[in-house]
Structure formats: C-alpha cells, structure tokens
Amino acid sequence: MERKKYQEIVKKYTPKENRIYNGLIAFITGGIVGVIGELLLNFYAYIFHISTKDASSFMIVTLIFISAFCTCLGFFDKLVNFCKAGLIVPITGFAHAMMSAALDYKKEGLVTGIGSNMFKLAGSVIIFGVCSAYFFGIIRILIFGG
Amino acid sequence: MTTKYNNVYINETAIVTGPYEKKGPLHSYFDKGYDDLYCDSKTFEQAESKLIIDAVDILLEKINKTRFDIDLHISGDLLNQIVASNLASSTLEIPYLGLYNACATSVEGIIIGANMIEARQIKNCICTVSSHNNAAEKQFRYPVEYGGPKPKTTTFTTTGGAACFLSYNKSGIKLESSTIGIVKDLGIKDAYNMGAVMAPAAADTIYRHLKDLKREVNYYDVILTGDLGKYGKKILKEYMLKEYNIDLKNYNDTATMIYDLDNQPVYAGGSGPACAPLVTYGYIFNQMCKKKIKRVLLVATGALHSTSTVNQKLSIPSIAHAISLEVIE
Structure with a gap:
C-alpha cells in the first residue's frame, strides 16, 4: 500500500483533540494563576511598602517555589495534565519542567545528573527567551527609541 | 520466514507486575505485583531488573529447578x-543472550530459544522480558513528574517482568510454529501514535504466517497483537482488509486487555515488551489450559525508533514476530 493511502487510514482513526474544551480550561486556570499572582503582588507591595515593580520579583519567586515544591510532592503533574497551557505557559510551567527533570536525574549525581540534565526541557525556554528579548529589545530601540 | 516445531513446549511461566497492572482487570493471573513503582529498589532502572530477577526466581521455584539446570537465558527490554x-x-549467572526488538523482544526471544531447542543445541532455556513505565518515560518521553498533556493515541508503558521456561518436555503449551517478520515503514513519524507505526508490520507478519502455512484466518481461535492500542487495533483491521483482503474477526490486542481503559489513566492502552507476555502468559495460557481456546497466534509488535531519529524527523520503522501456540492434545 502506498504511504499516502495508509496515512489516510491512520488519519481516519486518530481521535481529534477537543481544542475548544482544552482552550477553555487553559483560559480559566491560567486566569486563576494570574489572579493569584496579582493578589501576591499587591500583598507584597502592601506588606513591605515597596513598588509593584519590586513586588513582582517577589511574586514570581513565590510562584516558582510553589510549583517546584508541588512537583516534588508528586501531584503537580496531574494538575498540569488537567490545566494544560493554563499552568504550562505561566512561570509555573517553567519551574515544573526544571524541577521534574532534576528529580529524574537526582540519583545520577549532582554534577553528572542534576547539573547536566536539569535544563533538558527548560533549556530551550531560556535560550529562545534570551535571544528573543535581545532582538525585540533592538526592534524597540529602532522604532520607539528606547 | 516461517518455521514449524515438532518438540518445543512452553512448560511454565512467571509474571511480576507493577501497581497499575495490579489494579487492572487481569490481576488475578499474575504471580506477584508491587504496589510501588520502585519495586524495593533505589532507581527505576534497578526496579526493572528486579522485575526480571523476581520473575526468574518464581519461575525456577515453579519448575523446581535451580539456575544451574538452565542452559540459556534470553532477555531484552x-x-x-x-x-x-x-x-x-x-x-x-546463567549463559545469556541479550536482545533488542523493542516491544517485539518477547516473541523474538522465544523464537531463538525454540530454534536452539529444536536443533538440540540446548535442553532448555528461560526467555525473559521486562518494561518499566517510569524508566521508559524518562528515556523516551518527558521526565516522570512532568505533566505536559499527551495526545489520546499515546500508549502507557507497562511495568512488568515476564519469564517463560522452554524445553522439549511435553507439558504446558506447545509452540507449533513461528514467523520472523520484516521491518516495515509506511512513513509515520508520530512517536505518540505507536499503534499506527506498528500496524503495517503486524499485518505483514500475520499475512506471511498464514500464507507460508497455507492457513485461513479462522484456523486460530484468537489472533493477538502486542501493543497497538485502542486506535491501532482499528487501523490494523482496516489495513488488513484493504491490503491483504483478510477479515480479522477473531482478533484482539493485548494493549487493550491489560488495563481498564475507561477507568485507568492509560490513554490508548498498554505498551512495552512486557505487555504481550503479561496478558498471554497469564490470562491466555489459563484459558488454554482450561481448553476454552486451543490455537492462538501471538504477534508481538515493536517500534524501532530512538528519540534522536524522531527528532531528526525520520519515520519510525516497525517489526512484528509471530508464534503459534497450541494446547497439547
């Protein structure tokens, strides 16, 4: 059988993902993460009497800690699996990806295990994050003058 | 290539599983099950080897032999x-042959052992196979604790170790014939749709087996494929009908039998080298001993890929080997 014909059969029996439902779940749960972030932001700004710009670093660190800690406790993967992009796109997804890789390679040593494998998933986020920040920064300077 | 055997028997089997299989519908046919994926070991890799060691220990106890009585150990994962x-x-410490044919390793091992027994090179052998969900996830997919969503066609690697004892002593189940399959590649590149990758290899091996032995499909009470899963099963049926004009009525897939697909988080069903033997050595052999089914064709299917070739956008080749099992009259 030709490859094309076979791929048609495969396509026929491959179930469709429910994109609208997944999108809705991600919208709601991602929104909830946003609300929690906003609450934390205001909380830190109020408690420590700092600007919201400074408080945002505190808020990010808190979210990273919560998602890394929950990953270690072993239930965060089920939550991510349900919320999908709602938890993967915010900073929680980045922390989760790093922590889960670190946990996997913990028994292979600090340097050869955790050190060299921790960024297995999250490494590309950093590389392309830094690169795009650089290029978009240049574009911003050229268009808006800084 | 199809070979007929006169005097090769699977005398006894032993099965050790992990927690998910223990909660599955076939749990009563397993010899031992762990509640924890670490199986009393430090790492997942060690846990998987423990599954093999346990299966061999149980098997030796069942056949009342020591490891010094065994001529050969054939294993793969x-x-x-x-x-x-x-x-x-x-x-x-048994003379050892290590094999890799992905999820088709179980039947590959039995074919090699059977050929050596038939040629009287050895008196007996133990064929083992294992897979471990977390060890496989870590190697082939994402970290174990990473919860990124997967497509519905994904299969869930079975955790288990299976061992069988082959000899020319007439007891247990008769190994009647075997077919060594060829590697097929119909251009599927999706590592999350292994059923679609492996269905052409399974179809080709079933067709060759039936053709070589001049048999009709209803000669067998059951034709079992290894780990095509819920969707791969449908693909195989349609492909078989369109390409070879064979209607697979008496057909099932072990991937859909080992778990409760509606209530367990296993997506399209089980997979891994241990999936087919877990179901066959446990449930199918039990049914054969009760003479409820008499002739079984077991077709173990394997996807021969690595994460590197998948990332290089190469399509995934697949293989299937078949053995025909019969009740001793």
Whole structure:
C-alpha cells in the first residue's frame, strides 16, 4: 500500500483533540494563576511598602517555589495534565519542567545528573527567551527609541 | 520466514507486575505485583531488573529447578543498552543472550530459544522480558513528574517482568510454529501514535504466517497483537482488509486487555515488551489450559525508533514476530 493511502487510514482513526474544551480550561486556570499572582503582588507591595515593580520579583519567586515544591510532592503533574497551557505557559510551567527533570536525574549525581540534565526541557525556554528579548529589545530601540 | 516445531513446549511461566497492572482487570493471573513503582529498589532502572530477577526466581521455584539446570537465558527490554536485562543477568549467572526488538523482544526471544531447542543445541532455556513505565518515560518521553498533556493515541508503558521456561518436555503449551517478520515503514513519524507505526508490520507478519502455512484466518481461535492500542487495533483491521483482503474477526490486542481503559489513566492502552507476555502468559495460557481456546497466534509488535531519529524527523520503522501456540492434545 502506498504511504499516502495508509496515512489516510491512520488519519481516519486518530481521535481529534477537543481544542475548544482544552482552550477553555487553559483560559480559566491560567486566569486563576494570574489572579493569584496579582493578589501576591499587591500583598507584597502592601506588606513591605515597596513598588509593584519590586513586588513582582517577589511574586514570581513565590510562584516558582510553589510549583517546584508541588512537583516534588508528586501531584503537580496531574494538575498540569488537567490545566494544560493554563499552568504550562505561566512561570509555573517553567519551574515544573526544571524541577521534574532534576528529580529524574537526582540519583545520577549532582554534577553528572542534576547539573547536566536539569535544563533538558527548560533549556530551550531560556535560550529562545534570551535571544528573543535581545532582538525585540533592538526592534524597540529602532522604532520607539528606547 | 516461517518455521514449524515438532518438540518445543512452553512448560511454565512467571509474571511480576507493577501497581497499575495490579489494579487492572487481569490481576488475578499474575504471580506477584508491587504496589510501588520502585519495586524495593533505589532507581527505576534497578526496579526493572528486579522485575526480571523476581520473575526468574518464581519461575525456577515453579519448575523446581535451580539456575544451574538452565542452559540459556534470553532477555531484552526497552532501556538503553538493554541495561535492565544486563543487570538482572549479572546476578543470575546463567549463559545469556541479550536482545533488542523493542516491544517485539518477547516473541523474538522465544523464537531463538525454540530454534536452539529444536536443533538440540540446548535442553532448555528461560526467555525473559521486562518494561518499566517510569524508566521508559524518562528515556523516551518527558521526565516522570512532568505533566505536559499527551495526545489520546499515546500508549502507557507497562511495568512488568515476564519469564517463560522452554524445553522439549511435553507439558504446558506447545509452540507449533513461528514467523520472523520484516521491518516495515509506511512513513509515520508520530512517536505518540505507536499503534499506527506498528500496524503495517503486524499485518505483514500475520499475512506471511498464514500464507507460508497455507492457513485461513479462522484456523486460530484468537489472533493477538502486542501493543497497538485502542486506535491501532482499528487501523490494523482496516489495513488488513484493504491490503491483504483478510477479515480479522477473531482478533484482539493485548494493549487493550491489560488495563481498564475507561477507568485507568492509560490513554490508548498498554505498551512495552512486557505487555504481550503479561496478558498471554497469564490470562491466555489459563484459558488454554482450561481448553476454552486451543490455537492462538501471538504477534508481538515493536517500534524501532530512538528519540534522536524522531527528532531528526525520520519515520519510525516497525517489526512484528509471530508464534503459534497450541494446547497439547
């Protein structure tokens, strides 16, 4: 059988993902993460009497800690699996990806295990994050003058 | 290539599983099940080798022999350098052959052992195979604790170790014939749709087996494929009908039998080298001993890929080997 014909059969029996439902779940749960972030932001700004710009670093660190800690406790993967992009796109997804890789390679040593494998998933986020920040920064300077 | 055997029998089997299989519908046919995926070991790789060691221990106890009575140990698994089999063999001290044919390893091992027994090169052998969900996830997919969503066609690697004892003593189940399959590649590149990858290989091996032995499909009470899953099963049926004009009525897939697909988080069903033997050695052999089914064709299917070739956008080749099992009259 030709490859094309076979791929048609495969396509026929491959179930469709429910994109609208997944999108809705991600919208709601991602929104909830946003609300929690906003609450934390205001909380830190109020408690420590700092600007919201400074408080945002505190808020990010808190979210990273919560998602890394929950990953270690072993239930965060089920939550991510349900919320999908709602938890993967915010900073929680980045922390989760790093922590889960670190946990996997913990028994292979600090340097050869955790050190060299921790960024297995999250490494590309950093590389392309830094690169795009650089290029978009240049574009911003050229268009808006800084 | 199809070979007929006169005097090869699977005398006894032993099965050890992990927690998910223990909660599955076939749990009563397993010899031992762990509640924890670490199986009393430090790492997942060691846990997988423990599954093999346990299965061999139970098997030796069942056949009332020591390891010095065994001529050969044939084993394979999914991990890099088949490390689970190698680790297990280092403690067993039985002459050892290590194999890799992905999820088709179980039947590949039995075919090699059967040929050597038929040629009287050895008196007996133990064929083992293992897979471990977390060890496989770590190697082939994402970290174990990473919860990124997967498509519905994904299969869930079975955790288990299966061992069988082959000899020319007439007891247990008769190994009647075997077919060594060819590698097929119909251009599927999706590592999350292994059923679609492996269905052409399964179809080709079933067709060759039936053609070589001049048999009709209803000669067998059941034709079992290894781990095509819920969707691969449908693909195989349609492909078989369109390409070879064979209607698979008496057909099932072990991937859909080992788990409760509606209530367990296993997506399209089980997979891994241990999936087919877990169901066959447990449930199917039990049914055969009760003479409820008499002739079974077991077709173990394997996807021969690595994460590197998938990332290089190469399509995934697949293989299937078949053995025909009969009740001793």
